[in-house]
Amino acid sequence: MHTVRFIGVAVLLTVAFAQEPKHAVVAQEPATPSAASPTQMFATGSPPRPAPMVQPKALPPLNPSLGEIARKARAARAVAPKAQVVMADDAPPKE
DSSP, X not given: OHHHHHHXXXXXXXXXXXXXOSSOOOOSSOOOGGGSOSOOOOOOXXXXXXXXXXXXXXXXXXXXXXXXXXXXXXXXXXXXXXXXXXXXXXXXOOO
8 A cells, every 4th residue: 555655655646746858859851851861762563452342141041030130039929927006005905
């Protein structure tokens, strides 16, 4: 616990005491044209080919179809027992 707190304080202190540079950071000596490479490179070759057209493959037909599955599910839900609406009051049942 103390180690984590120490690391957190150390990070905050380093950020708090960070200083901006007083002068711009630039290269001391500018690059001269003679320092550049005298050779030039040329890329040659065939032009890039167009990307191949990818055609999606159709899925095999489902047996049974999705429509038939949905109709069966709706029919099973329609005949399933439903909850009954019961109006209950706080009175105990009478026997």
